[in-house]
Amino acid sequence: xxxxxxxxxxxxxxxxxxxxxxxxxxxxxxxxxxxxxxxxxxxxxxxxxxxxxxxxxxxxxxxxxxxxxxxxxxxxxxxxxxxxxxxxxxxxxxxxxxxxxxxxxxxxxxxxxxxxxxxxxxxxxxxxxxxxxxxxxxxxxxxxxxxxxxxxxxxxxxxxxxxxxxxxxxxxxxxxxxxxxxxxxxxxxxxxxxxxxxxxxxxxxxxxxxxxxxxxxxxxxxxxxxxxxxxxxxxxxxxxxxxxxxxxxxxxxxxxxxxxxxxxxxxxxxxx
Numbered sequence: 001x002x003x004x005x006x007x008x009x010x011x012x013x014x015x016x017x018x019x020x021x022x023x024x025x026x027x028x029x030x031x032x033x034x035x036x037x038x039x040x041x042x043x044x045x046x047x048x049x050x051x052x053x054x055x056x057x058x059x060x061x062x063x064x065x066x067x068x069x070x071x072x073x074x075x076x077x078x079x080x081x082x083x084x085x086x087x088x089x090x091x092x093x094x095x096x097x098x099x100x101x102x103x104x105x106x107x108x109x110x111x112x113x114x115x116x117x118x119x120x121x122x123x124x125x126x127x128x129x130x131x132x133x134x135x136x137x138x139x140x141x142x143x144x145x146x147x148x149x150x151x152x153x154x155x156x157x158x159x160x161x162x163x164x165x166x167x168x169x170x171x172x173x174x175x176x177x178x179x180x181x182x183x184x185x186x187x188x189x190x191x192x193x194x195x196x197x198x199x200x201x202x203x204x205x206x207x208x209x210x211x212x213x214x215x216x217x218x219x220x221x222x223x224x225x226x227x228x229x230x231x232x233x234x235x236x237x238x239x240x241x242x243x244x245x246x247x248x249x250x251x252x253x254x255x256x257x258x259x260x261x262x263x264x265x266x267x268x269x270x271x272x
Contacts, residue, residue: 098130105134159195183251194240197233
C-alpha cells in the first residue's frame with residue numbers, strides 16, 4: 001500500500017447562514033471548523049471493519065458516508081460480523097439505499113440475500129445497479145458476467161486511455177469490478193492493464209498506465225506470483241502471456257481466501 005497519506009476533507013456549509021458583505025463580493029463562504037470532517041485513508045484501511053462501521057454511523061454528511069461505505073467494501077466478506085450484518089439488514093428494511101445494498105453484498109445470511117431480491121424490480125436505477133453489484137459479489141455468475149461485458153465495452157476494456165487517463169465511464173467500470181473482486185473480474189482488469197501497454201502512450205496517459213501496472217504488480221506479490229520489477233512494456237506483455245494461466249490457477253486456489261484488490265487510484269476522473 002502506498003505510504004502516501006491522502007486526506008479527504010468534507011465541508012458542510014449551512015445554506016441558511018448569512019454572508020457578510022465582503023464575502024458576498026468575493027463569492028466566498030466561510031466554513032465553521034466544527035462542520036469539517038477529516039480522515040486519513042491509511043488509518044481506515046488498517047482498522048477493523050467494526051471501527052469503520054462506527055465512523056459511518058456517526059458521519060454527518062452523505063458524501064462522507066458514501067466514501068466510508070466504499071472503504072468498508074474493500075474488506076473481505078469474511079470480515080463482516082453477524083452483529084453488523086443484522087444492523088445493515090434492519091436499516092435496509094426501513095429504508096432501502098445504495099449504501100445498504102453495497103454492504104448487503106458483503107453479508108452471508110439468507111435474510112440479507114432476500115432483502116436484495118425483494119428490490120430487484122426497483123425503478124431506481126442507482127439502487128438497482130447497487131443491488132446487482134451486491135448479487136454479483138455474492139456469487140451470481142450471470143450478473144457478474146454482465147458487469148465484465150460492460151467493462152469490456154468501455155475504453156479501458158479495449159486498452160484505450162484518454163488524455164486524463166481513463167474516461168469517467170471506464171473509471172466507474174473499474175470500480176465495479178474492484179467491488180465484485182472475483183477471480184474473473186481480476187483477470188479482466190489485468191487483461192486491460194496489459195492491453196494498455198500495447199498502445200502508444202503519451203506522458204500524461206503514461207501516469208495512469210504505470211499506476212495500473214504498479215497496482216497489478218502489488219496484488220500479484222500478495223498471491224506470491226511476482227512480476228518482473230522495472231519491466232518495459234514488451235516484457236510486461238510477454239510475462240502476462242506466459243503467466244496468465246498460472247495467475248488464474250492461483251486465484252482459483254485461493255477460493256474464499258482470495259485477497260481484495262487495493263482500490264486503484266490516479267487513473268482518471270473520480271466518480272461523484
